[in-house]
Amino acid sequence: MIHRYTTFIKAINLTIDYIILNLSMVIAYLIEDKSYISWISNKNYLPIVLVFNLIWLLSANITGLYEHVLNKDSIRTYRGLIKTYFLFVSFICFTIIILIGTKAYFITREYLFYSLALFGFLLGFWKLIFLSIRRSDRALLLDSRSAIIIGAGRIGNDLANFFNTNPSRGYRVVGFFDDNPAKLRNEELYLGNTNDSISYAISNRVDEIFCTLPSTEAQKIERLMLEADKNLIRFKFIPDYYDYGIKPTLIQSFxxxxxxxxxxxxxxxxxxxxxxxxxxxxxxxxxxxxVFSWLFPILAIIIKMQSKGPVFFVQARSGRDNKSFNCYKFRSMKVNNDSDKKQATKDDDRVTKIGKFMRKTSLDELPQFFNVLIGNMSVVGPRPHMLKHTEEYSALIDRFMVRHFLKPGITGWAQVRGLRGETKTTEDMMARVEADVWYLENWSFLLDMKIIFLTFWNAVRGEENAY
Structure with missing residues (x-):
């Protein structure tokens, strides 16, 4: 079935994209080179090859280009491709023209134009070929398997419905086996009692058996499992705690x-x-x-000029394992008695003029890099909340405390998705918590790089919810 080959197809896509990228660079080199030095032995050229390759990898990770590689929708595929390509071009131009300089490696603007234009054309053509293969559902990508389900309860019916609504998974449900036929929603799919399931699978060459019987039927499940193994039929068991909404994602053996x-x-x-x-x-x-060393005296003077009080605002926040710590910020408000209880709101009269600018650009968070250095915060992670809000929302939102398994961060996945600022309703906080939990479950170093880049980008353009 298709999903069995997801990793393989991602690898193929990534490999061919890199072949096209490097082929485009070689062709552009041959067109532009006037030194008659072979590209493979040109020491000035090879560092540029490394830069191009690394920046493509960074761009693809930021946009998630290879996350939905099996998507058949040509519009979504090309939208992601174009987004990645333009981000790649932007990074290349910034890195080579501004940071490195074209003279250092004898790279001309014509070379950049030829290589990037050729890469864009060949990449678009290759994706057209790949989409044609994907849409045809050819045998090299499709490995449909027949399956029977033992147990016609809610779990079994939900599983059958999932396979029917997700044909790309490649499973074709033949029918159900259960000792109580009344459970089955569709009587036409009833094939017999559980004792007949193995013999039916053998005679009809069923590829896989999915068992959804409750754990109270442990002896029956073990017997069916052993019989399936003896007859080379794959046997898969769905645990009955599925009913509690728990999604197992990691199994360890003790x-x-x-x-x-x-x-x-x-x-x-x-x-x-x-x-x-x-x-x-x-x-x-x-x-x-x-950054902080030269910006601090400027901001400190302006803060002191606009309102009385300290330059820094220090507040107890909830940290990892719900341990409190002192969080540092540039003071963006007039000194008031509600700072530990009330969030900043739109057009809040407590916020100073420089405070509005700092909040809009996130400059008020700069002192938190000292928190990061100390070790009670991270650059990326869930934003730390006031102790009062932690107490309130932990009673209202079931998974609220899960976010405290991590160190809080200066920025986070919730913030770059626009879930920042005032939380007017419990639903707003739930959306933020869901984003924080997703980050906890899907952390990677490249994800952190993506979040930092998006934070910088949002700070440059300004954010609607930052006030």
Missing amino acids: GHIPVISIRPEPLENILNRAIKRFFDIGFSLFIILF
Whole structure:
């Protein structure tokens, strides 16, 4: 079935895209080169090859180009491709023309034009070919399998409905086996009782069996599993705690005992935590030394001129494992008694003129890089809330406290998706919590890079909800 080959097809797409990129660069080199030095032995050319390749990888990760590679919708495919291509061109022009300089590696503007134009044309043509293959559902991408479901309860019926509404999964449900036929919603799909399931699968060459019987039928499940193994039929079991809405995503073995976690947590891996912490230290030091050091005296003078009070605003916030810590910010409001209870609202008269600018551009968060350096915050993570709000929302939202498995961040997935600023309703906070939990379950270093880039981009253009 199609989803079995998702990783393989992603790899094929990525490989061919890179072949096209490098082929475009070689052809452009041959057109433009006047030194008659072979491109493979030109030391000035090879660093540019590395830059092009790394920037394409960064651009594709930011836009998620390869996340929906099996999508048949040509409009969505080309929209993602065009977005990635223009981001790639922007990065290339900025990196080579502004940062590196064209003279350093004898790279001409004509070379950039030829290579980028040729890459765009060939990439679009290749995606057209790939979409044609995808739309045809040819055998090389489709491996349809017949399946029977043992157990006609809610789980079994839900599973059958999922396969029927998601044909791309490649399963064709033949029917159900259950000792109580009355459970079945569609009587035509009833094939017999559970004892007949294996013999039916053998005689009809069924590829897979899905068992949705409750755990109270453990002996029957074990017998069916052993019989399926003896006859080379794949047997898959759906646990009955599905009824509680838990989605198992990670299974560990403690000896012979399987332990199922209800969510993956990439940052529970010590190597991932070390990578994130190393980046936090390096990035915060860079910001403190090269941005905060000269911006601080300017902002400090303006803050003091516009309102009485300290330059910094220090507030207790909820951190990792719900431990409180002092969070630092540039003071953007007049000194008031509601700062620990009331969120900033639109046209809030407590916010100073410089405060509005700092909030709009997120400059008020700069002192939090000291929190990152200390270790009670990260560059990227769920935003820390006031202690009062943590207490309130933890009673209203079931998964609210899950976000505290991570260190809070200066920016986060919720913020770059527009879920920042005042939370007027519980639904607003629920959307923010869902985004934070998604980040916890899907963390990667490249995701952090994407969030940092989007934060910078949003700060440049300004955000509607930042006030």
